[in-house]
Amino acid sequence: VEKAVEKMRVSLLGAGAWGTTIGIKLSGAGHDVKLWEINLQRLEKAALTRKLPKVLPGIRIPKELFYTAGISEAIDGADILVLAVPCQALRPTLKKLPKGFKPPKLVASLIKGIDAKQGQRPSQIWEEFFGTHPVTVLSGPSIALEVVKGHPTAVVAAGNDKIQVKRIQEIFSLDNLRVYRSNDVVGVELGGALKNVITIACGVAEGLGAGTNTRAALLSRGLAEITRLGEALGAKPRTFAGLAGWGDLVTTAWNPASRNHRVGLGLAQGKALEAILDEIGMVAEGVETCRIARKLGKMHKVEMPITEATYRVLFLKAEPQKEIARLLSRPLKEEVW
């Protein structure tokens, strides 16, 4: 049923687990893939060893993937630009692009997260640099290692340019990767970012010995509150009930290897935030997202009790047990959204 996709020159910025995975899949589908990454040391190591043992254990990166340390070389002649850097690295990355750079027709963002200071979504940061040049965002339950191993995975592609979204859908619909279209950019981007806050809360509960009922209640009420915030910011509520919302939320909450999940578990054990992040050794997006989500909630007068409790545990040294108890002793009410 799918249309055959002609061979394309793909420029991939960001060579972490997800970017590399998509690079491997696109290269496997016959496209020319160039990979660039801001951290030169990591880039060289990956190019040399053809492995990312920490995040993609057991996976060999095929020699067809071309690594380059020069961003100009990476983007030269690209038919499609794929952004796969960590969210907080997007601005520095776009700043590195040569002056007068004209993006190719097709631009895709694989970035999950929101700006830690101002709360912009990745596509909004893109707009700061390239105005109305359209970008399609992809999100959904997609643990990289599973995708690279060929486990069936479904994601959502959202954008304002319908033709671009359809093209991106075709290009990224690789074996065992299924792409659904959406026109809710705001919802798809916020889902992938805000779910990390709820994942931390769920990790805290799990670390305190919570049962399945309790974790399901936290996830449900957590979804309700990030849906409320999303709506206030212009998202469609149904997006949060879909792949990019609860699909992604349940995956992270299921996955004990998830960094945000591990932050929650650590907090429940009484560890200091700094010590936990040190142990993980990587960015846990949810920590900063919690701060900004709380701020946005206050700005838009959206009640976010789980985000608030998570914030108190993360930053105000509140006792996890007390915060969970506080959530449960709130006045009886309707299941509001």
Next chain:
Amino acid sequence: VEKAVEKMRVSLLGAGAWGTTIGIKLSGAGHDVKLWEINLQRLEKAALTRKLPKVLPGIRIPKELFYTAGISEAIDGADILVLAVPCQALRPTLKKLPKGFKPPKLVASLIKGIDAKQGQRPSQIWEEFFGTHPVTVLSGPSIALEVVKGHPTAVVAAGNDKIQVKRIQEIFSLDNLRVYRSNDVVGVELGGALKNVITIACGVAEGLGAGTNTRAALLSRGLAEITRLGEALGAKPRTFAGLAGWGDLVTTAWNPASRNHRVGLGLAQGKALEAILDEIGMVAEGVETCRIARKLGKMHKVEMPITEATYRVLFLKAEPQKEIARLLSRPLKEEVW
């Protein structure tokens, strides 16, 4: 914050895991609880041993819970009638009520499921007997053993009579049990029934070695299709994104002890349905619900690919692996609802 609730006479029909659990909680809150159950042998055994070792291992049923084999005695003088029988036993149970029985003001249904033949919801079956006498339905992620052990749990109470719903909310808001109100009876009842079909599908996928991404995709797309069916039947879509929808779905899909989950795992291992049900030794509501959900989907022209695939595996001896592959090779499309 909660209003104090005066001592009430509770008549509980159905002494399985969930009915007994609610009985224990209500009795613990000082109410007089009488328990009746259609299966006399089981009733006598529970009354004598004060245990339900198979479904509530390690739990002692307090002597304050009064078991009676006479339904007339059970309902005599009740302030509140609680229905906790398996869904297919509701009609036979209501038929056993003495002629001219006038239900008390407060009636609550804890029943999950839909009629296997005609697809009526429990509150519709109630209506067949008692017309407009209001009933409040409770549903949500509530594994009985966790509730009886005091794990924080949140459920939804829905009904058309606002005053009754508020009273039921007050009465059932017991320690660590949190009750949210809703006015979507249809959605709350359908959520608890239809999720069992998706749970079977998810169990099949898990049994075939599916990863987290795949299971999350099945759950997300499964929620989308039961939401579509729910809407066609008059439910509010948001209910399915809440406690009684995806909250309950994720709990069952998480819980390897869930009967519907086990049905899916067994099917993936190539076992015959009869053999699996024999092994489980109890009703797995999802099996018959799948049949009726598919029928309702066809009647209302709702596309339900996961229900269809589950139906084919359950009843047409279709190969699980092929059905999962078929789901993934469907034409590319929008994330429709």
